[in-house]
Amino acid sequence: MIRLTNIKLPLDHDDAALTSAILTTLEISADQLQSFEVHRRGYDARKKSSIVLIYTLDVQTCQDAALLEKFAGHQLIKATPDMTYQYVAQAPAVLAERPVVIGFGPCGLLAGLVLAQMGYRPIILERGKEVRERTKDTFGFWRKKVLNTESNVQFGEGGAGTFSDGKLYSQIKDPKHYGRKVLSEFVSAGAPDEIMYVSKPHIGTFRLVTMVEKMRARIIELGGEIRFSARVDDLQIEDGQVTGLTLADGEQIRSKHIGLAVGHSARDTFQMLYDKNVYMEAKPFSVGFRIEHQQSLIDEARFGDNAGNEILGAADYKLVHHCKNGRSVYSFCMCPGGTVVAATSEENRVVTNGMSQYSRNERNANSAVVVGIDPSDYPGHPLAGVEFQRQLESLAYELGGANYDAPAQKVGDFLKGVSSEQLGSVEPSFKPGIKLTDLSQALPEFCIEALREAIPAFNRKIRGFALEDAILTGIETRTSSPVNIKRGDDLQSLNTRGLFPAGEGAGYAGGIMSAAIDGIRIAEAMALSINNSQ
Known part of the structure; x- marks a missing residue:
């Protein structure tokens, strides 16, 4: 062709x-x-x-x-290039030990699926619940402020991407067309065919739930095993080789091939790995607020008289500004026609995220506007970034009223440096609720300075972005993992053989698509390593 x-x-x-x-x-x-x-x-x-x-x-x-x-x-x-996925190995007739994958988000899901398709019958461990039970817990937190620290936006079947816009595109290089494999599997599991060809495909939360269930069933059909509420609390390491792990209930599982796909919020797991001397480094991430406008404003600004066209759909945007103080501010995880949601996984902390359904027909558009943070901003050991995030999330909890409401402020008041007293034309969508306040207290001064410079600059690109009544809601801290669990060319930990760090949590992905692709990569690496060791 x-x-x-x-x-x-x-x-x-x-x-x-x-x-x-x-x-x-x-x-x-x-x-x-x-x-x-x-x-x-x-x-x-x-x-x-x-x-x-x-x-x-x-x-x-x-x-x-x-x-x-x-x-x-x-x-x-x-x-036309050949985009057919080619399996790199097949499991031996006698499998001495089954590979283990920790985490069942997009990375762990694709790692487990590809391992199962190659015949390796993986054991997949997920600390949270299966997706429908997890959805009940998450919605319960949004409605009743009752947090389950093991079943929420961050933890559970499907990973953090389940409660997002379901974006299925990435800017990573993909010479082997792994992205095509990911999309094909999603379509087989019930995603709309259009994700195979539209330039910015998305699915939305409700469709992701059904897809994840079907992919889980396929893994089990192929001989895989998936365990929920199975948090990993320890690794066994002998002479630099991982030999197994221990679950929270004390059960031990032996394996010399363990994929680590824990996501960017598994802070206790990071601590356990650090205590076990698994090599990791602090890495940059970003912090900021969610900004909300009426979707009609964004549609008009981007599409003019073509706003509402069925092919174009709800308009999105991608913005970046380099500030005088040396910081960069950019939009992140933009959710057209969506809502701002509570995304904490720890008690007495407030974290925001954005979510859209497939229809993208909610009143508001939202996006994170975030400032780049460098390890020099939180010097110390590799987990110092986690403590930096926690401090900001705890402060946001207090500013919001210490009841899981989020601190919020109108954009006009934020730019003027005055506390907001009442809402305007933009109604905030955050659940459980918001408390109007002065958000300049929520971030370090250099972040506030950068945001106050960037928002008017963004207004020159999207007319109305600095709208007086637009809403800022705090705080966005989980843009990416604060650590990088280093791996070599064989995708194994630099100092722990048999451990395959992957996805967002290990610092190798950012979003559903790149995480899923990285899951395929570690599945292949694990398969080749297993075959070479038998």
Whole structure:
């Protein structure tokens, strides 16, 4: 097949336009075109009055070879790459020990699935509950302020990504097309077919719940085992080789191949690993607030008269500003038509996150606006970043009234440096609730200074971003892991053989897609290591 890229058509083009564009680009007649499919569809909305759709197409003609030779060297006409996933190994007939995966978020889910598909019958350990029970606990916290520290937005089947926008795109390099494998598995589990071709695919929380259940069932069908409420409290390490682990209930499991996919909020696990001398380093992360606007404002600012177009959907944005004080401020985890949610996993702390359903039809748009934090801001041992986060989350808890409500402030008041006394046109969506206050107390001074410079700068890119009545809700601290559990080229810990750190918690991913891809990578590494050791 032939891949055509950068095919641009008007937003309102008809069905025949794609065929016509193919014939024109390849200089062929209609009878020479056999079939085509859309590999990717995005849009360019820089000119709101003339938004264009941008396609990547895979085309089958009766003379592919001749056409590829004719257009050799053309950057936009190439042979379609083979994106079929190839398993790197198969389990031996007799498996001495089963591999173990700790964590059942996107990374652990794909690691477990691929190991199961290769015949290794993995044991997957998840400290939280299965996804439907976890959903009940999470919604219960939002409604009644009763926190289950082992079953919440951060912990449980599906990982933190279950309560998010369900974004399925990433900017990481993916030469082996692992992302295609991830999307294919999601579609097989019930995700809409469109995630295979839209440029910014998403699923939303409710659809993710059903998908995760189906993928769990597939792993079990293939011989895998999944245990919930199974927190790992210790590792057995002998002469630099992991040999097993101990669960919170005292049960021990022997294995010399353990995938570590614990997520960015497994702070007690980080401490246990640090105490066991597993090598790790502090890494940068970001902190800030959630900002909310009416979605209609963002749609108008991004799409103009095309706001509401079904193909474009609810508008998103991605912003960055480099401040005079040397800090960078950027938007993170933007959720069109969504809500701001409580995401703490520890008592007496407040953490925010954003979530959208597949429809993205809630009144408000929300995004984190965060400031980059460097290990030099919290010098000390590798876990000093965890303590930095905890201090801010505890302060947010107090500012919100010490009852899990979140501190909030209107953007106009924040920029003026005065406490908010009443809401305006934007109604905050945070559950359980908010308390209006002065958010300048919630972050270090350099963060507040950077945010007060960046928000007006963002307003020059999205008109209305600095709206007086827009709402800031604090505090966003879990943008990424504060630690990097270092691994080598074989994806094993630098000083603990058989331990495969992966995903967001280990510092190797940021979001559902990159975490899932990293899960595939460690599944392959574990499989090859098992085969080489038997």
